[in-house]
Amino acid sequence: MKMTPKIFIIGSVLVWAASISLMVIFPWISMEDEPSDIWTPMNEKEKAGHDIYVNNGCHYCHSLYVRTIDWGKGAERISKMGDYYQMQPAILGTERTGPDLSQEGGEHTDDWHKAHFINPRYTNPLSLMPSWEFLGEKKIEQLTAYMQHLGWKMADKRMARQEKWQEKAIEAYEAGPDSNITWLHNNVPEEWRNMPNPYPATDAALARGRNIYENFCLNCHGPVGDGQGKAAKYLDPPPVNFTTLKRHLAEDKYIGGIFYYQIMNGITGTAMPYFKRQLESEKIWDVSNFVAVWFVGYTDANIEPRGIDASYEPEWENPYLEDPPTMEEMDKKKEEDQ
Numbered sequence: 001m002k003m004t005p006k007i008f009i010i011g012s013v014l015v016w017a018a019s020i021s022l023m024v025i026f027p028w029i030s031m032e033d034e035p036s037d038i039w040t041p042m043n044e045k046e047k048a049g050h051d052i053y054v055n056n057g058c059h060y061c062h063s064l065y066v067r068t069i070d071w072g073k074g075a076e077r078i079s080k081m082g083d084y085y086q087m088q089p090a091i092l093g094t095e096r097t098g099p100d101l102s103q104e105g106g107e108h109t110d111d112w113h114k115a116h117f118i119n120p121r122y123t124n125p126l127s128l129m130p131s132w133e134f135l136g137e138k139k140i141e142q143l144t145a146y147m148q149h150l151g152w153k154m155a156d157k158r159m160a161r162q163e164k165w166q167e168k169a170i171e172a173y174e175a176g177p178d179s180n181i182t183w184l185h186n187n188v189p190e191e192w193r194n195m196p197n198p199y200p201a202t203d204a205a206l207a208r209g210r211n212i213y214e215n216f217c218l219n220c221h222g223p224v225g226d227g228q229g230k231a232a233k234y235l236d237p238p239p240v241n242f243t244t245l246k247r248h249l250a251e252d253k254y255i256g257g258i259f260y261y262q263i264m265n266g267i268t269g270t271a272m273p274y275f276k277r278q279l280e281s282e283k284i285w286d287v288s289n290f291v292a293v294w295f296v297g298y299t300d301a302n303i304e305p306r307g308i309d310a311s312y313e314p315e316w317e318n319p320y321l322e323d324p325p326t327m328e329e330m331d332k333k334k335e336e337d338q
């Protein structure tokens with residue numbers, strides 16, 4: 001066919017029309033205006049939080065939707081159009097400098113969010129997210145309400161779990177530090193309470209554990225493990241003071257399995273996050289040994305019961321194994337000290 005001006009113009013119009021239908025008309029007709037199976041409406045506070053989110057450009061670092069190609073990253077649910085029903089404007093964000101927030105609701109307690117918004121380094125020492133303290137208390141509360149809404153019905157379930165356990169954790173904390181520790185340890189399944197740390201607390205292992213502590217735990221539990229990190233004043237209940245734990249060693253035969261379980265699963269209802277997605281097994285045992293040796297002053301590492309030794313076992317004799325003092329002995333010593 002000969003290329004005449006007429007053919008050229010008709011051809012251009014056809015290409016233009018095809019692009020418009022593919023990129024505008026087709027998506028527009030196929031758009032559903034129906035809520036998804038998990039959708040719930042936002043209340044006024046959550047809407048205010050949504051506006052703050054949009055106005056402050058949180059979407060430059062966070063996405064609000066899980067794409068099909070994210071399946072390999074452990075996403076539980078691929079986002080659906082109806083999840084964003086009535087969200088105006090629905091700024092989904094494409095950047096992933098920070099984590100995806102589409103299922104953020106109920107991942108953490110409100111007090112965790114407060115400390116995190118005031119200074120993300122308080123809860124995550126390595127975070128590069130900016131501080132939002134300048135927004136003021138009211139706006140931080142609205143933003144938190146919006147975060148807790150994300151995930152809709154799925155978030156509501158997590159929130160209900162957080163609230164149930166928060167009530168119990170605060171009650172246990174208010175009953176006094178010793179009974180709080182007993183409460184915390186009794187909530188660890190029996191099998192884990194009867195398990196020593198299988199990793200020897202060698203110098204190398206403690207150095208690894210210290211590194212993890214500094215990168216993940218420091219600003220909550222504090223540089224000397226007394227629970228007085230920078231986040232502590234925003235948290236209820238506050239972080240545990242590890243240096244008092246020796247008093248419990250008479251009650252608890254082992255400390256390794258208890259720590260592992262708590263670090264892995266977090267303590268729902270408190271700001272103590274779970275680390276099972278961020279730290280693999282050896283790292284949890286190492287940081288648990290570090291806390292035990294440096295702050296508690298005792299570790300049950302590498303003691304019986306043991307199965308078949310691994311092909312690689314560092315040479316290490318546990319020097320901490322003299323009988324841990326009983327509660328009575330500790331109380332007596334405390335009275336004498338006073």
Ligand code: HEC
Pocket residue numbers: 052053056057058059060061062097098099101104107108120121124127128129130132143147
């Ligand atoms: C410069 C990029 C950046 C900006 C802007 C930013 N964030 Fe973040 N955000 C991050 C990074 C990185 C993390 C992961 C480390 C952490 O938890 O602080 C994060 C973590 C979070 C988390 C915790 C997620 C979890 O469960 O661990 C929340 C909630 C959050 N951001 C909300 C917001 C909100 C709301 C805004 C806007 C007011 C915002 N972020 C702005 C980078 C950013």
Ligand code: HEC
Pocket residue numbers: 112122123124169173180181184185212213216217218220221231235237238239240245258259262263267270271272273275287288291
């Ligand atoms: C955002 C703050 C925060 C961070 C980060 C944090 N914790 Fe905690 N942690 C807490 C709070 C709060 C509690 C106490 C809960 C209570 O008293 O009910 C706690 C309790 C614990 C306990 C229970 C102690 C016991 O004897 O029952 C252990 C163990 C622990 N944290 C270890 C860690 C380790 C290890 C890290 C880092 C990998 C870490 N935590 C990071 C806030 C935090």
